[in-house]
Amino acid sequence: DIQMTQSPSSVSASVGDRVTITCRASQDISSWLAWYQQKPGKAPKLLTYPASSLQSGVPSRFSGSGSGTYFTLTISSLQPEDFATYYCQQANNFPLTFGGGTKVEI
Amino acid sequence: QVQLQESGPGLVKPSQTLSLTCTVSGGSISSGDYYWSWLRQPPGKGLEWIGCIFDSGNTYYSPSLRSRATISVDTSKNQFSLKLNSVAAADTAVYYCARNLVVGSNWFGPWGQGTLVTVSS
Numbered sequence: 102d103i104q105m106t107q108s109p110s111s112v113s114a115s116v117g118d119r120v121t122i123t124c125r126a127s128q129d130i131s132s133w134l135a136w137y138q139q140k141p142g143k144a145p146k147l148l149t150y151p152a153s154s155l156q157s158g159v160p161s162r163f164s165g166s167g168s169g170t171y172f173t174l175t176i177s178s179l180q181p182e183d184f185a186t187y188y189c190q191q192a193n194n195f196p197l198t199f200g201g202g203t204k205v206e207i
Numbered sequence: 208q209v210q211l212q213e214s215g216p217g218l219v220k221p222s223q224t225l226s227l228t229c230t231v232s233g234g235s236i237s238s239g240d241y242y243w244s245w246l247r248q249p250p251g252k253g254l255e256w257i258g259c260i261f262d263s264g265n266t267y268y269s270p271s272l273r274s275r276a277t278i279s280v281d282t283s284k285n286q287f288s289l290k291l292n293s294v295a296a297a298d299t300a301v302y303y304c305a306r307n308l309v310v311g312s313n314w315f316g317p318w319g320q321g322t323l324v325t326v327s328s
Contacts, residue, residue, distance in 0.1 A: 102270065135314035137254075144303055144318035145254065151314070188254055192313035196269040197244075197256040 103127050103191050107200035114205060118179045122203045124172045124189035133193040136165050136174045139202075140185045149174065151192055179205070209234040211304050211319040218325050219298075225291040225324055229304030230284075237262055237282045240310045245278060245289045247300040248321075255300075260287055294326045 104127035114120050124134065132153070137145035147156045149165035162177045176183055184207060189200040215227035229243070236243065244259040258268035260278045268276050272291070280287040291298060301321040308316030 133313065137315075144305075144321055145315070146318075147308065147314060147316060150308070150312070156308075190254075190314065194313075195259075195267045197313055199254040199256070202253045 102196055103130060103193065103198055105189055105191055105198050105200040107187075107189055107203050109203060110201065111204040111206060113207065114179050115207065116179055116181060120176045120179055120183075120205060122174045122187055122189075122205075124167075124174070124200050126170045126172075126191055126193075129169050130191045130193035132168045133191060134165070134167065134172050135190045135192050136163075137188045137190065138183075138185045139188065145188060148187075176205075209306060209317045211306065211317055213302060213304050213319045213322040215302075215322060215324070217323060218327065219294055220328050221295055221326055222293055225289070225294050225298065225326070227289045227302055227304075227322065227324070228286050229288070229319055230286050231306075232285070235282075236280060236285045236287065241306050243278075243280065243287045244305045244307070244315065245276075246303045246305060246315075247298075248303070249297075249300045257289065257291075296326050298324070299326045300324060 106125045108123045132151045135150040136148040139145040153165045164175050186202045186204045188202050210232045212230045219225045242259045242261045245257040260266045277290045301323050303321045304319040305315040306317045
């Protein structure tokens with residue numbers, strides 16, 4: 102299985118801040134990585150795929166980058182609705198695996 | 208657009224079998240080469256992919272659950288199902304069904320809202 106490691110596990114930030122979340126894969130997954138946002142009591146919502154393509158309807162302040170084993174999700178200017186937990190997921194092969202999550206909080 | 212809805216018992220006794228169904232609306236479960244997945248999330252923890260079933264009937268499972276999980280599809284009802292046997296407290300989680308966003312992709316677009324299953328006597 103490919104192990105996905107996210108950091109940090111939580112980050113405190115303010116509205117308007119630039120926030121960067123890191124995801125590392127245990128082996129090369131090329132660009133096959135997706136990012137999700139999850140709010141309490143809700144299903145995850147796809148943000149970017151693979152690694153840098155923005156899902157329809159997702160604000161342009163979100164951006165994903167990286168390849169190989171190192172990836173980042175950046176929120177350029179944090180908005181109140183962005184406080185949530187973010188997960189990376191490798192989409193290279195089965196079994197599909199997720200990072201442990203990063204909680205973005207005030 | 209395609210919508211998914213999980214259903215099933217919210218409480219299962221230890222050692223018994225957890226059975227959930229995902230009903231697909233807004234599209235046929237047998238159209239195209241999508242695959243249909245089950246995932247879960249223990250309270251306060253991260254996401255875990257359980258497995259999936261393709262339109263062809265082929266299935267893939269997480270190695271950690273392969274021995275206990277079975278995913279099947281009922282095209283006549285536009286549903287797919289999960290059975291997880293010999294459950295324990297560690298199987299308590301919100302269970303989600305989902306579909307890959309586009310054919311050939313391994314990232315999830317439509318998700319169900321999730322259903323909490325508690326394993327307790």
